[in-house]
Amino acid sequence: MNEYDVMIVGAGVTGLATACSLCRYKLRILVLEKNCDAAFGVTKANSGIVHGGFHYPLTTLKGRLEIRGNQLFGEYQKRLHFPFKRCGIILAAFTEEELAKVKELYERGKKNQVPGIELCSKERLLQLEEKLSKDVLGGLYAPEGGVVEPYKYAFALAELAEKNSCDIRYDREVISGTWKNSRWEIHTAQGDCFTSKYIVNAAGLYADRVSGCFGAEEFAIHPRKGEEYLLDRLSPARPSKVVFPVPTGHSKGVLVIPTCDGTTMVGPTAETIRDKEENCTTEINRKNIFALAKNMIPSVSEKDLITAFSGSRPAMDGEDFYIAPSEKVPAFIQAAGIQSPGLTASPATGEYICELLKKEGLTLEEDPSYIPDLPYQKPLREMTKEEADAMHKKDPAWTNIICRCEKISEGEIVDAIRKGHTTLDGIKLYTRSGMGRCQGSFCSGKILEILARETGRSYQSFTKRGAASFLTAGNLKGKEK
Amino acid sequence: MNILYYDCAVIGAGAAGLCAGARTAEKGLKTIIIDRESHPGGVLLQCIHNGFGLHYFKEQLTGPEYAGRVTANALASGAVLMMDSTVTEIRENGKEKLLTVYSGKDGVTLIHTKSVILAMGCRERCRGNLGIPGDRVAGIYTAGAAQKLLNMQGVLPGRTAVIAGSGDIGLIMARRLSWCGVDVKLVTEIMPYPAGLSRNIAQCLEDFNIPLRLSTSLTGIYGKDRVEYVTVAPIIDGKADHSKEEKIFCDTVLFSVGLIPENELSRSCGIKLHPVTNGPVTDSNSMTGIPGIFACGNVLHVHDLVDFVSREAETAADNCVQYIAGMDKEETENNIFPVSPEGDLRYCLPCSCKKGKDVCFYMRSSAVRRKARLTVSCSNTLLAEKILNYVKPAEMISLTLEGEKLCSFVPGSKISVTLSPVEE
Numbered sequence: 061m062n063e064y065d066v067m068i069v070g071a072g073v074t075g076l077a078t079a080c081s082l083c084r085y086k087l088r089i090l091v092l093e094k095n096c097d098a099a100f101g102v103t104k105a106n107s108g109i110v111h112g113g114f115h116y117p118l119t120t121l122k123g124r125l126e127i128r129g130n131q132l133f134g135e136y137q138k139r140l141h142f143p144f145k146r147c148g149i150i151l152a153a154f155t156e157e158e159l160a161k162v163k164e165l166y167e168r169g170k171k172n173q174v175p176g177i178e179l180c181s182k183e184r185l186l187q188l189e190e191k192l193s194k195d196v197l198g199g200l201y202a203p204e205g206g207v208v209e210p211y212k213y214a215f216a217l218a219e220l221a222e223k224n225s226c227d228i229r230y231d232r233e234v235i236s237g238t239w240k241n242s243r244w245e246i247h248t249a250q251g252d253c254f255t256s257k258y259i260v261n262a263a264g265l266y267a268d269r270v271s272g273c274f275g276a277e278e279f280a281i282h283p284r285k286g287e288e289y290l291l292d293r294l295s296p297a298r299p300s301k302v303v304f305p306v307p308t309g310h311s312k313g314v315l316v317i318p319t320c321d322g323t324t325m326v327g328p329t330a331e332t333i334r335d336k337e338e339n340c341t342t343e344i345n346r347k348n349i350f351a352l353a354k355n356m357i358p359s360v361s362e363k364d365l366i367t368a369f370s371g372s373r374p375a376m377d378g379e380d381f382y383i384a385p386s387e388k389v390p391a392f393i394q395a396a397g398i399q400s401p402g403l404t405a406s407p408a409t410g411e412y413i414c415e416l417l418k419k420e421g422l423t424l425e426e427d428p429s430y431i432p433d434l435p436y437q438k439p440l441r442e443m444t445k446e447e448a449d450a451m452h453k454k455d456p457a458w459t460n461i462i463c464r465c466e467k468i469s470e471g472e473i474v475d476a477i478r479k480g481h482t483t484l485d486g487i488k489l490y491t492r493s494g495m496g497r498c499q500g501s502f503c504s505g506k507i508l509e510i511l512a513r514e515t516g517r518s519y520q521s522f523t524k525r526g527a528a529s530f531l532t533a534g535n536l537k538g539k540e541k
Numbered sequence: 542m543n544i545l546y547y548d549c550a551v552i553g554a555g556a557a558g559l560c561a562g563a564r565t566a567e568k569g570l571k572t573i574i575i576d577r578e579s580h581p582g583g584v585l586l587q588c589i590h591n592g593f594g595l596h597y598f599k600e601q602l603t604g605p606e607y608a609g610r611v612t613a614n615a616l617a618s619g620a621v622l623m624m625d626s627t628v629t630e631i632r633e634n635g636k637e638k639l640l641t642v643y644s645g646k647d648g649v650t651l652i653h654t655k656s657v658i659l660a661m662g663c664r665e666r667c668r669g670n671l672g673i674p675g676d677r678v679a680g681i682y683t684a685g686a687a688q689k690l691l692n693m694q695g696v697l698p699g700r701t702a703v704i705a706g707s708g709d710i711g712l713i714m715a716r717r718l719s720w721c722g723v724d725v726k727l728v729t730e731i732m733p734y735p736a737g738l739s740r741n742i743a744q745c746l747e748d749f750n751i752p753l754r755l756s757t758s759l760t761g762i763y764g765k766d767r768v769e770y771v772t773v774a775p776i777i778d779g780k781a782d783h784s785k786e787e788k789i790f791c792d793t794v795l796f797s798v799g800l801i802p803e804n805e806l807s808r809s810c811g812i813k814l815h816p817v818t819n820g821p822v823t824d825s826n827s828m829t830g831i832p833g834i835f836a837c838g839n840v841l842h843v844h845d846l847v848d849f850v851s852r853e854a855e856t857a858a859d860n861c862v863q864y865i866a867g868m869d870k871e872e873t874e875n876n877i878f879p880v881s882p883e884g885d886l887r888y889c890l891p892c893s894c895k896k897g898k899d900v901c902f903y904m905r906s907s908a909v910r911r912k913a914r915l916t917v918s919c920s921n922t923l924l925a926e927k928i929l930n931y932v933k934p935a936e937m938i939s940l941t942l943e944g945e946k947l948c949s950f951v952p953g954s955k956i957s958v959t960l961s962p963v964e965e
Contacts, residue, residue: 289672294808337765340676367669369677445641445649449542452648460645461627464577465805470645484679499667501683505690519696524679529766531679533792536695536721 064090064227066417067246067256069234069270071095072103073210074398075262076217077410082417083224084430090254091218091226092246094233094266096526097486099214102264103403104489105339105371106210107288107317107328109302111404112149112202114169114177115312122381126401127172128408130204136407139433140216142209143320148301149205150180150189152196152356158306159197165306166200176203191299191316191357199306207302209320210403211489216434219479223431230480231526234263237274239390244274258391258417265336265374267396276386277394283336283372284399286328287345292497293322295364297357305356312400314352316360321466321492326353326360333372341368366497373399381405383412385420393417437475439492441467462510463503465496473507477514485525487511508532543650547573548865550640550654551620552628552806555583557838558660559611560851564858565658566618570865573621573652575628575642581615582608583662585847587689590713592740596848607847626650631657631810631834638833656833656861659807659821660854663800663839665710668762671798673705675761680768684710684797688717697721699793703771704728705759709737709845709935711797716745725749726789729757729773734909736799736935738845759794760786768792800843807836817888818842824877825894826864827857835861842890842903845937849903856901876952878919883959885913887934894956898944902958906932912963917942919956928963 066082068075071093079091095101110133116123137144153159162179169177178184178201185199186192218228233249237259246254263270268281291297298318305313311330319325329345346368353360376382376397386392393416395409402409418424440448440458451471452459458471468491476490484500487493487507494500494507508531511522523529547570551562554576562574580586585593588604595601598610615622626644633639640652665683680699682690687698688710702723704711707730715725728746733756735742746753754773758781761772770790774781802820804812813822813830820841821829828835837857838850876896882889882904889904906913910932917925917940924946929938938960947956 290669340761340763341674343672343674343760346672346674362672365670365672368672368674445542445651448643449649452645456645456648459643459648460625461577461629461643464627467629469643497670498664499669501665501667501686504682504686505694508690508696509694519694523766525766527766529679532690532696533699534697536691536697 062252062254064088064254064256065422066090066258066260067092067244067254068260068262070101070262070264071098071214071218071228071230072101072262072264073099073214073217073403073406074395074409075260076214076221077406078260078262078395078413079221079226079228080217081410081414083221083226084427084432085424086427089221089226090256091221091228092232092234092248093228093230096230096483097481098218098228099211099489100485100525102371102374103210103214105286105288105369106403107286107315107325108208108210108319109149109315109317109404110144110146110206110208111401112169112177112205113172113174114165114200114202115307115401117168118172120380121383122401122405123172125381125405125408125412127174128411129401129405132407133206133208133404140213140220141434141436142213142216144206144208144213145320146204146206147318149202149304150185150192150301151200151304151306152185152192153199153306154195154197154355156197161306162198162200169200169202174202174204177201189299189301189303191297191359192303193356193358205302207317207320208403215490219434223434224427234270234273244391258393258420258422260393260395260413262395262398264398265372267374267394271394271396274389274392276389276392279376279382279396281374281376281396283333283338284375285331285333285338285370285372287341287349287368287370288325288327289346289349289368290366291324291326291360291364292366295324295361297359297361297364298324299357303356305352314349316353316357323366326350332375336372338372339370341370367499375399383409383416385416391420393420440469440472462506463491463493463496465498466492468493468503470510473510474514477511482511482515483523483525484531543647545573545650545652547571547652547654549656549658549861550575550638550652551658551660553583553660553662553838553840554578554581554622554624555660555662555838556585556607556611556847556850557662557840557854558583558658559615560854561658561660561837561858562620563611563615563618564855565861566615566620568858568862570862572619573623574615575623575626577625577627579625581612581622581624584685587685587692588713589692590717593847596846597851611851628806631806633810633831636833655865656835658857658861659829659834659836659840660838661803661806661840663802663843665796666799666801668794668796673759673762675763676765678762678764678766678768680764680793681762682793682795684708684714684795687795688714691717691721697723698795699723701726701791702793702795703759703789703791704795704797706730706796706798707735707737707742707753708797708799709741711795712737712741712745714795714797715751716749719749719751723793725751726791727751727773728753729759730755731758731776732756734933738935762794768794800839802840802843804840807840815888815892818890823891825891825898825900826860827891828860828864833864842888845935849937849939853903878947878950878952878954878956880956880958883957885910885932885960885962886958889958894942894947896944896947896952899941900944901939901941904938904958904960906934906938906960909933910962912965914961914963915940916959917956918959919947919950920954932960
């Protein structure tokens with residue numbers, strides 16, 4: 061039964077949003093992901109912004125998908141319950157040149173019909189965001205912009221797709237695709253073979269290689285690295301809105317972001333690198349980021365730093381998204397070069413790819429058994445005492461706190477494991493355990509214990525994020541743990 | 542929801558909490574000691590080496606032995622131990638305090654109590670706090686987390702290690718890992734002097750030929766999945782000299798770069814914290830800014846010896862008992878003398894003291910001195926003096942001042958505690 065109608069390569073937000081758009085129809089859908097969990101590629105190290113819709117003109121595909129994606133986010137959240145807040149976006153100008161650029165972006169925003177977009181005086185900006193430096197000269201306000209937890213959003217998309225019978229296989233790296241008898245035959249490095257009528261290439265940083273595997277277009281993805289720095293939830297710098305500088309060149313600049321869960325994030329950088337696997341942070345970028353962020357919000361301080369990370373955007377020559385049917389091979393949709401605003405655009409990208417597949421001849425027949433939403437489970441940290449006590453009666457593990465910094469219970473960790481997140485990072489991204497100020501020093505050992513109990517596996521087999529990222533190196537007395 | 546009533550609720554069942562709770566219960570207060578772990582003893586349980594108790598029990602004990610004794614004392618005193626339970630909130634409720642406690646066994650419990658003793662201990666600074674560049678790979682642990690993994694869960698964190706920072710737990714772990722066959726390649730310390738106790742440098746590093754590089758910074762951690770190597774560089778003029786950077790191959794990095802009192806609960810109920818210690822500001826009654834809430838042990842300031850923690854806890858407990866006894870009495874007399882640390886002192890606790898009450902000052906030096914003079918004075922009058930040999934930031938200094946000595950001074954006058962170098 062390895063025969064599918066559509067196979068999507070990549071379980072990041074683009075691939076999963078496509079799966080979610082397709083799973084309402086009577087189709088057999090397969091998602092193949094080379095990492096051990098969803099969102100572990102480009103999606104994971106993302107700024108988590110739902111953009112306002114004024115950075116790009118409507119002549120670009122990414123400009124159009126961004127506007128539509130922003131509109132769809134509210135509806136997606138209602139159905140899938142991932143952390144998302146329309147906190148608003150501010151763009152702050154500090155020089156006369158920047159003010160001139162702000163006016164340009166405002167005009168673009170008006171043309172793009174960004175709801176509520178406002179050209180702001182210094183006074184108005186400071187009234188909207190009191191954390192801003194008093195040196196600000198003026199700027200823009202886009203009330204419909206916001207923040208989202210990109211991995212929770214991706215996990216929710218994956219859950220919805222799976223609920224509607226979509227197959228998602230992890231640890232599967234596509235190595236070849238051959239067009240035979242009007243179907244694609246796909247092989248993975250792990251030795252599986254699947255066939256599918258259509259292929260969607262949403263492989264992020266590796267979209268160029270995947271395209272090559274199928275004999276489709278030749279192009280190159282240039283990783284553009286971005287470093288992000290996370291500040292403690294007690295940081296006085298946390299703004300009420302996302303604060304952007306005025307953009308220059310390829311990058312939207314270093315932002316100060318009030319994340320959905322109460323921390324503050326500053327970043328990212330934008331640096332073209334060669335190695336797609338490179339993920340290191342550097343001292344020089346840390347210093348630059350903090351200097352730029354302090355320029356906008358003076359209370360940003362390295363003293364509040366709890367962690368740093370980096371990830372790469374899959375940039376392409378031409379800078380626009382490349383979402384189109386292949387002109388070289390049949391039944392193959394390219395979804396490549398999806399850098400910023402790829403997260404914002406993703407719900408619209410999913411719809412758009414659905415339309416492209418339809419034009420390519422895929423029959424879309426509504427599935428009457430389609431389930432449009434996921435059940436909501438409130439996390440313990442958001443429950444009142446009464447709610448927590450009531451939850452305890454259903455499952456006592458829900459009032460056993462494992463991660464003290466973020467108030468994550470054993471119940472939530474077991475839930476993550478049972479949903480298939482069996483790496484430390486997978487559990488962390490699903491539950492927030494280890495994301496607080498102690499960065500997992502206290503809870504990692506306890507989580508290993510729960511993992512061992514729930515899966516029956518040895519401590520040695522557990523990894524931080526799959527592959528060879530083993531957390532421990534054996535037992536003291538050789539006895540199986 | 543369960544509702545409980547107590548005279549005294551102690552948060553944390555480590556050395557501080559157990560000693561404080563044993564004392565309040567012994568003196569007749571209905572006492573409960575609450576802890577998130579399954580077994581009482583706190584960090585002592587993972588400290589399987591010896592060297593504990595020389596001052597307090599007058600004999601050499603291992604961490605679990607010390608924990609066993611103070612636990613037995615607490616149980617014998619009649620204090621109730623509530624384990625596997627996390628206090629999520631402290632609220633003032635008129636004169637009493639209201640604690641919210643979550644546990645897997647009992648769900649949510651509300652504890653009404655006349656007094657609270659904070660004894661939550663401290664946590665370790667981690668890689669992220671320091672902003673150390675490089676990759677986010679597996680194999681990076683704080684020294685204490687690795688110690689727990691090894692000693693309590695029986696799991697080796699790795700095979701070849703570099704330890705960043707020369708704090709005591711890092712030193713102890715260097716030796717512990719060596720015993721397990723782990724190749725400990727290096728301990729780095731950014732300061733020109735070690736952060737840990739001298740005896741640990743001798744017994745844990747020198748005896749095992751583990752090199753310690755002072756004035757050296759860990760400048761990066763690299764690898765694809767697991768740590769593959771770190772870079773270290775000498776510190777010259779206060780900055781890492783990257784031109785002299787060196788690669789050291791290892792699969793594990795432990796951090797022992799300082800401890801931070803865990804005051805999330807204290808902060809959430811509005812207790813004022815000390816900018817240097819990161820613990821609550823307390824007066825000579827061990828009391829925080831909120832009447833009826835006391836603090837002792839590592840939650841107040843980081844100690845190097847558990848023996849001092851136990852003593853500090855008993856003092857806090859005695860003060861708590863007195864507070865309850867005089868609870869309805871209005872404190873009318875203005876009898877407070879603010880305490881100011883001066884000279885080489887980084888800090889001095891308590892932050893104030895009272896006439897007629899003996900007070901034990903605990904303090905730390907910010908500098909290494911072969912010989913130093915410690916003085917306590919008020920309005921230019923010398924009240925106490927002590928000559929100290931081999932003063933270092935790693936070793937806490939204490940001094941007791943008799944309360945009578947303050948009788949002739951006007952309340953409100955500043956008490957200066959000064960540490961100054963002595964020229965030889």
